[in-house]
Amino acid sequence: MSNVRVRFAPSPTGELHIGGARTALFNLLFVRSAGGTFVLRIDDTDLERSRAEYIDKLIDSLHWLGFEWDEGPYYQSGRIKEYTGEAERLLAENKAYRCYCSVEDLARARDAARGENKTFLYPGTCRNLTPAAEESLRKEGRGAVIRLRTPDHGTTVVDDQIRGEVSFENEMLDDFIILKSNGQPTYNFASIVDDLQMKITDVIRAEEHLSNTPRQILCALALGYELPRFSHVPMILAPDRSKLSKRHGATSVEEFYNEGYLPEALINYIALLGWSPGEDREILSLEEMIESFTLQRVNKTAAIYDVAKLAWMNGHYIREYDPEKLAEAALPFFRKRGLVEGDLPAEGYDYLKKVIAAVRERARTLVELADAAEYFYIGRFEYDPKGVKKAFQKEGTAELLRTLTGELRSLETFNMESTEALYHAVSERSGLSFGRLIQPTRLAITGRMGGPGLFEIMELLGKEKTIARMEKAIGYIESLN
RNA sequence: GGCCCCUUCGUCUAAUCGGUUAGGACACCAGCCUUUCAAGCUGGCAACAGGGGUUCGAAUCCCCUAGGGGUCACCA
Numbered sequence: 060m061s062n063v064r065v066r067f068a069p070s071p072t073g074e075l076h077i078g079g080a081r082t083a084l085f086n087l088l089f090v091r092s093a094g095g096t097f098v099l100r101i102d103d104t105d106l107e108r109s110r111a112e113y114i115d116k117l118i119d120s121l122h123w124l125g126f127e128w129d130e131g132p133y134y135q136s137g138r139i140k141e142y143t144g145e146a147e148r149l150l151a152e153n154k155a156y157r158c159y160c161s162v163e164d165l166a167r168a169r170d171a172a173r174g175e176n177k178t179f180l181y182p183g184t185c186r187n188l189t190p191a192a193e194e195s196l197r198k199e200g201r202g203a204v205i206r207l208r209t210p211d212h213g214t215t216v217v218d219d220q221i222r223g224e225v226s227f228e229n230e231m232l233d234d235f236i237i238l239k240s241n242g243q244p245t246y247n248f249a250s251i252v253d254d255l256q257m258k259i260t261d262v263i264r265a266e267e268h269l270s271n272t273p274r275q276i277l278c279a280l281a282l283g284y285e286l287p288r289f290s291h292v293p294m295i296l297a298p299d300r301s302k303l304s305k306r307h308g309a310t311s312v313e314e315f316y317n318e319g320y321l322p323e324a325l326i327n328y329i330a331l332l333g334w335s336p337g338e339d340r341e342i343l344s345l346e347e348m349i350e351s352f353t354l355q356r357v358n359k360t361a362a363i364y365d366v367a368k369l370a371w372m373n374g375h376y377i378r379e380y381d382p383e384k385l386a387e388a389a390l391p392f393f394r395k396r397g398l399v400e401g402d403l404p405a406e407g408y409d410y411l412k413k414v415i416a417a418v419r420e421r422a423r424t425l426v427e428l429a430d431a432a433e434y435f436y437i438g439r440f441e442y443d444p445k446g447v448k449k450a451f452q453k454e455g456t457a458e459l460l461r462t463l464t465g466e467l468r469s470l471e472t473f474n475m476e477s478t479e480a481l482y483h484a485v486s487e488r489s490g491l492s493f494g495r496l497i498q499p500t501r502l503a504i505t506g507r508m509g510g511p512g513l514f515e516i517m518e519l520l521g522k523e524k525t526i527a528r529m530e531k532a533i534g535y536i537e538s539l540n
Numbered sequence: 541g542g543c544c545c546c547u548u549c550g551u552c553u554a555a556u557c558g559g560u561u562a563g564g565a566c567a568c569c570a571g572c573c574u575u576u577c578a579a580g581c582u583g584g585c586a587a588c589a590g591g592g593g594u595u596c597g598a599a600u601c602c603c604c605u606a607g608g609g610g611u612c613a614c615c616a
Binding site: 067070072101108109115161166169175178179202204217225227228233235247262265268269271274291293294298301302332333335339346355356362363365367369371374418420424462482492493497498509510512514527 | 545547551563574
């Protein structure tokens with residue numbers, strides 16, 4: 060195993076977002092192609108917003124996607140000692156200092172600056188407090204935060220693996236807080252301390268962190284560690300180019316699961332959002348992605364996520380999936396629809412697989428798959444109104460169906476071959492086109508105008524149900540007049 | 541507003557040391573196949589944000605403009 064180490068560090072403040080999933084994926088692809096170690100870390104320093112239930116959901120989503128990590132999960136909430144320790148060290152080395160300014164005073168100063176259209180930078184009020192002055196402030200009972208003493212001049216350069224060198228003027232950076240008055244570290248501090256202590260070699264994360272990177276570099280430098288390499292991957296945007304949110308439909312991995320997407324399809328799709336293997340290939344397995352993944356081929360441009368392509372890709376995976384796996388994945392959706400209830404006996408499972416084999420070609424999601432399978436389980440359905448007009452309301456349809464039903468009933472072996480042969484015979488004998496026979500029959504036994512081959516449906520349904528549905532349809536047609 | 545990043549078909553993208561009729565995929569349209577609906581196959585529509593340079597030659601290098609995004613918290 061190489062010494063390459065990466066981490067995925069979500070904060071448990073919501074479900075795993077599609078952007079987060081892609082960040083996790085890029086980390087995974089990178090580390091697997093390097094033969095390194097994948098660390099999972101939960102960034103839960105925000106006590107207000109972090110929730111235990113989200114941690115479970117996060118982990119469920121990662122499992123569902125099939126992303127396996129080698130170390131962790133580590134929890135920042137359990138590492139307070141490390142942050143305090145590093146902060147104390149900086150304090151002792153005079154690279155950081157305590158600040159007693161109140162939240163209110165700072166907010167006021169910030170508002171004033173904003174009013175003048177200026178950027179607020181912490182003015183350094185407590186930067187050079189004498190021990191005596193500190194003592195008296197402490198006696199007043201004022202809480203203190205710890206701020207990093209940042210350089211006033213010079214440039215901090217982020218050597219980004221995707222974007223190249225990005226420079227920031229240190230003058231634009233103020234003495235930011237690394238430890239809050241409640242003893243919790245701020246994100247920038249906790250994040251870099253963890254990355255350093257956990258010997259992360261490559262930090263691969265979303266672009267929104269690029270602007271914060273110089274602060275983290277300053278922390279690392281003050282702490283005296285070697286820097287990790289940084290890569291900032293572009294964001295995923297909604298179709299209107301705004302940040303992806305609830306009103307744009309499904310955005311979390313959990314929602315994609317609920318809508319009937321397969322993990323392989325979702326992974327394949329998000330991988331292509333900002334990365335391409337460099338050849339004209341769209342369908343890639345995780346292994347193939349690992350093989351051709353490099354950070355150099357990751358795009359700099361934000362990508363707009365397009366459900367239509369995801370749906371197409373998911374349809375492709377549904378068609379190609381292993382039948383056993385597909386049945387397993389689809390079963391919950393059949394249950395949700397009330398097609399399957401309770402335990403499924405072996406023959407029920409067998410039937411399920413046959414039904415899926417018949418309809419899988421026309422479904423783009425597992426929800427659509429269950430929908431397409433409905434009449435295989437439920438005999439009560441409405442007839443498609445358009446179909447009624449086209450197929451049922453033609454002169455002599457009831458009579459035609461009655462003839463066909465009679466013929467069907469006399470069939471000893473009822474299967475795909477025998478029913479099809481029968482229909483051909485009737486077509487020939489009566490002079491009616493094959494389509495003329497098929498259309499009303501299809502509507503009668505499925506209620507729909509499209510679907511798998513008619514004789515395949517008949518065989519699956521069996522003689523009894525087929526005939527019962529035919530008779531029901533005859534009654535319906537006659538009631539139309 | 542300051543700072544930072546970005547800009548190829550409607551969307552995802554290829555063209556990674558300047559020379560291509562700017563390629564592929566989704567979507568859309570048409571045709572083929574077909575018992576229907578799909579799937580599949582064939583073809584079509586469709587892009588280098590704008591303006592200046594550099595160069596024999598620019599999607600590609602430089603500058604400016606415009607647009608989009610990110611960030612500037614005792615949020616992550």
